Amino acid sequence: MKLDGALYPWRFRLVIVLLLGMVAVISWRIVDLHVFDHDFLKAHGDARSVRHIPIPAHRGLITDRNGEPLAVSTPVTTVWANPKELAAARQHWPALAVALGQDPQVLSQKLGQNAEREFLYLARGLTPEQGEAVLALKIPGVYSLEEFRRFYPAGEVTAHLIGFTDVDDRGREGVELAFDQWLAGVPGSRQVLKDRRGHLIKDVGVARNAKPGKALALSIDLRLQYLASRELRNALVENKAKAGSLVILDVQTGEVLAIANQPTYNPNNRRNLQPAAMRNRAMIDVFEPGSTVKPISMLAALESGRWKPSDTVEVYPHSLRIGRFTIRDVSRGGGPVLDLAGILIRSSNVGISKIAFDIGGESIYRVMQQVGLGQDTGLGFPGEQVGNLPNHRKWPQAETATLSYGYGLSVTAIQLAHAYATIANNGRLVPLSLARLDQPANSTQVVPDEVARTVQGMLQQVTEAPGGVYRAQVPGYHVAGKSGTARKTSAGSKGYQQNAYRSLFAGFAPTNNPRLAAVVVIDEPGGEGYYGGLVSAPVFSKVMGGALRLMNIAPDNLPPLPEAQPAATLSGNGGRG
Incomplete structure (x- = not known):
C-alpha cells in the first residue's frame, strides 16, 4: 500500500503490525485454552460451580477390656442457614423457630444480627427425626449437615475416666483428650455442583472417603x-x-x-455441671x-x-x-x-x-x-x-x-x-x-x-x-x-x-x-x-x-469341710425305741 502525502508512513505501518500482532496473540490464546490448556477454563468454571461438602468421620469406639462400649458416636443433624436467603422468607421464621424448639423472638433477633452473613448455625446435635422435621418445612436458605455426637452408655460411672468431647467432637477431658489423635477420624468430602445462588444442581460423587477413628480398648472392667x-x-x-x-x-x-x-x-447432660x-x-x-x-x-x-x-x-x-x-x-x-x-x-x-x-x-x-x-x-x-x-x-x-x-x-x-x-x-x-x-x-x-x-x-x-x-x-x-x-x-x-x-x-x-x-x-x-x-x-x-x-479368683481361706459322720447302725429291735 502506498501512502501518498503521509508525513510519517512508517508510523502507520507500525500500528498495523501491532494490531495484527495482538489479533494473532488473542487468536493463539483462544486456540491454546480450548485445545491445549483446557484445564484452565475448567478450573475457573469449577471454582464458580463445584463445591466440596465435608463428610464427617466418627470417632473410634471406646470399650472396656471385655468389649463393653464406654463411648460411641451417634449420627446427629446440624441445621444451618444462609441469612441472606432466609431474609426473603421472613414469614416462615415463626414456624422455623417452633420446629427448632427456640423462642421466635430470639431467633428473629439472631437472624437480624447476622443478616449479612452467608452461614449461620441454627441448631446442632439434633436427632435425625428433629432435623427431618425442620427440613420438611422447605424454607429457602435452611440446610442441614450430618455430624456425629458422642454418647456414653455408662454415664456418670465412667465420667471421670472417659471424659467428653466438645460440640466439634474434639476430646476435652479424660481419655477422650489423652487419646484424641488415636480416636479422631479424618473427614472426607463429596463433590457437588451448585448454581450462583448456592442451589444444588448435581451430586458428582465422593471425592475423598472419610476415615473413622481407631477403636480403643481400655483396661477397665x-x-x-x-x-x-x-x-x-x-x-x-x-x-x-x-x-x-x-x-x-x-x-x-x-x-x-x-x-x-x-x-x-453425667457426661451426656452437662447443662448444670459443676x-x-x-x-x-x-x-x-x-x-x-x-x-x-x-x-x-x-x-x-x-x-x-x-x-x-x-x-x-x-x-x-x-x-x-x-x-x-x-x-x-x-x-x-x-x-x-x-x-x-x-x-x-x-x-x-x-x-x-x-x-x-x-x-x-x-x-x-x-x-x-x-x-x-x-x-x-x-x-x-x-x-x-x-x-x-x-x-x-x-x-x-x-x-x-x-x-x-x-x-x-x-x-x-x-x-x-x-x-x-x-x-x-x-x-x-x-x-x-x-x-x-x-x-x-x-x-x-x-x-x-x-x-x-x-x-x-x-x-x-x-x-x-x-x-x-x-x-x-x-x-x-x-x-x-x-x-x-x-x-x-x-x-x-x-x-x-x-x-x-x-x-x-x-x-x-x-x-x-x-x-x-x-x-x-x-x-x-x-x-x-x-x-x-x-x-x-x-x-x-x-x-x-x-x-x-x-474375676473368678479362687478363695484361699475357706473353712475346712466337716468330716463325714459314719452312718448310724440300726438296733436289733428293728429301729424302735
Missing part, C-alpha cells in the same frame, strides 16, 4: 467399675463425707481395672498418706539388713519427744514392746519413728521412690499430679520421723495403689496402663523378693490379728492391707485444719497369690468416726470381695 462406684457412693452417704476415690489395679499386669470418684457428673465434680480425684488430688506408708518404711528397714521380723521396739509410754514436737500413738494396746508386725498392727508412730532413726531418712526416701511414690505413673492422663516426695541432704529427726509414718509427703490414690501392687507383686514394679494389654509389660525388681513377701505376711496380720483392722476382711479370702488417717492441710496457710481428715485403706488379695490391689480414700467423713479402719476398710472389704468373685 466395667463390672468392677460399677461395683466400685456403687460402694463408694454408699460410703459417702453413710459417713456424710465430702468426696472419695477408689482405685483397683491388676497386680501382675499393672492394668487399671477401676477408677471411681465421688461426686461425679467444675468441682469434674475432677478425677484419684489422679489429680494429692494428700498426705498417713499410716498407709508405714509398710513401705518397714520395707526399707528389712532391706537395710539392720532389722529382722523378730526384732522388737520399746514404744512405752507411747510418746516420743523430738525438740518441740511430740510423736504420739493413737492406739496404746499391745504392751510396751512391739515386734515389727506389731508396729504395723497397732500402727505405732513411735515404733516406726525409732526404726527410721536407726536406718535414716535417706533409706526410706529411696524405697518410697522405687515403689512409685512422688513419681510420674506414665499414664499420660490430662492433669495428673506427680505429688511430692521430699529429699534432704541431711535428714533431721523430725523430717525422718514424719516421713516414716506418712506426713511431709504428698501422693495420689493411684500412686499409693501402685506402691501396694508392687509389694503384692513380690517387689516387682510393673508400669501402669489404661489400655488393655495383650501381654504384660516387663517388670523391674525394686525390692528384694524375700523382703516383699515378709511385709505381705505382716500386712495379712494387720487384718487378721487380734486388734487389727478386722473390718477389711473378706469372707473366704486372706487379705492384706493397712489403714491410715491423715489430717488435711490448710489451703493457703501452714498447719492443719481442725476436725478435717482423710480416711484411707490400701491393700491387696488374695495373700497366697495376690491378684488385685485397691486403695480407698474418703475425704472429710462427718459421721461418728473418721479413722481409716472404721470408714474406709469396710468399703475395701465390699469392693475387694465383689471384685475377687467377679
Whole structure:
C-alpha cells in the first residue's frame, strides 16, 4: 500500500503490525485454552460451580477390656442457614423457630444480627427425626449437615475416666483428650455442583472417603467399675463425707481395672455441671498418706539388713519427744514392746519413728521412690499430679520421723495403689496402663523378693490379728492391707485444719497369690468416726470381695469341710425305741 502525502508512513505501518500482532496473540490464546490448556477454563468454571461438602468421620469406639462400649458416636443433624436467603422468607421464621424448639423472638433477633452473613448455625446435635422435621418445612436458605455426637452408655460411672468431647467432637477431658489423635477420624468430602445462588444442581460423587477413628480398648472392667462406684457412693452417704476415690489395679499386669470418684457428673447432660465434680480425684488430688506408708518404711528397714521380723521396739509410754514436737500413738494396746508386725498392727508412730532413726531418712526416701511414690505413673492422663516426695541432704529427726509414718509427703490414690501392687507383686514394679494389654509389660525388681513377701505376711496380720483392722476382711479370702488417717492441710496457710481428715485403706488379695490391689480414700467423713479402719476398710472389704468373685479368683481361706459322720447302725429291735 502506498501512502501518498503521509508525513510519517512508517508510523502507520507500525500500528498495523501491532494490531495484527495482538489479533494473532488473542487468536493463539483462544486456540491454546480450548485445545491445549483446557484445564484452565475448567478450573475457573469449577471454582464458580463445584463445591466440596465435608463428610464427617466418627470417632473410634471406646470399650472396656471385655468389649463393653464406654463411648460411641451417634449420627446427629446440624441445621444451618444462609441469612441472606432466609431474609426473603421472613414469614416462615415463626414456624422455623417452633420446629427448632427456640423462642421466635430470639431467633428473629439472631437472624437480624447476622443478616449479612452467608452461614449461620441454627441448631446442632439434633436427632435425625428433629432435623427431618425442620427440613420438611422447605424454607429457602435452611440446610442441614450430618455430624456425629458422642454418647456414653455408662454415664456418670465412667465420667471421670472417659471424659467428653466438645460440640466439634474434639476430646476435652479424660481419655477422650489423652487419646484424641488415636480416636479422631479424618473427614472426607463429596463433590457437588451448585448454581450462583448456592442451589444444588448435581451430586458428582465422593471425592475423598472419610476415615473413622481407631477403636480403643481400655483396661477397665466395667463390672468392677460399677461395683466400685456403687460402694463408694454408699460410703459417702453413710459417713456424710465430702468426696472419695477408689482405685483397683491388676497386680501382675499393672492394668487399671477401676477408677471411681465421688461426686461425679453425667457426661451426656452437662447443662448444670459443676467444675468441682469434674475432677478425677484419684489422679489429680494429692494428700498426705498417713499410716498407709508405714509398710513401705518397714520395707526399707528389712532391706537395710539392720532389722529382722523378730526384732522388737520399746514404744512405752507411747510418746516420743523430738525438740518441740511430740510423736504420739493413737492406739496404746499391745504392751510396751512391739515386734515389727506389731508396729504395723497397732500402727505405732513411735515404733516406726525409732526404726527410721536407726536406718535414716535417706533409706526410706529411696524405697518410697522405687515403689512409685512422688513419681510420674506414665499414664499420660490430662492433669495428673506427680505429688511430692521430699529429699534432704541431711535428714533431721523430725523430717525422718514424719516421713516414716506418712506426713511431709504428698501422693495420689493411684500412686499409693501402685506402691501396694508392687509389694503384692513380690517387689516387682510393673508400669501402669489404661489400655488393655495383650501381654504384660516387663517388670523391674525394686525390692528384694524375700523382703516383699515378709511385709505381705505382716500386712495379712494387720487384718487378721487380734486388734487389727478386722473390718477389711473378706469372707473366704486372706487379705492384706493397712489403714491410715491423715489430717488435711490448710489451703493457703501452714498447719492443719481442725476436725478435717482423710480416711484411707490400701491393700491387696488374695495373700497366697495376690491378684488385685485397691486403695480407698474418703475425704472429710462427718459421721461418728473418721479413722481409716472404721470408714474406709469396710468399703475395701465390699469392693475387694465383689471384685475377687467377679474375676473368678479362687478363695484361699475357706473353712475346712466337716468330716463325714459314719452312718448310724440300726438296733436289733428293728429301729424302735
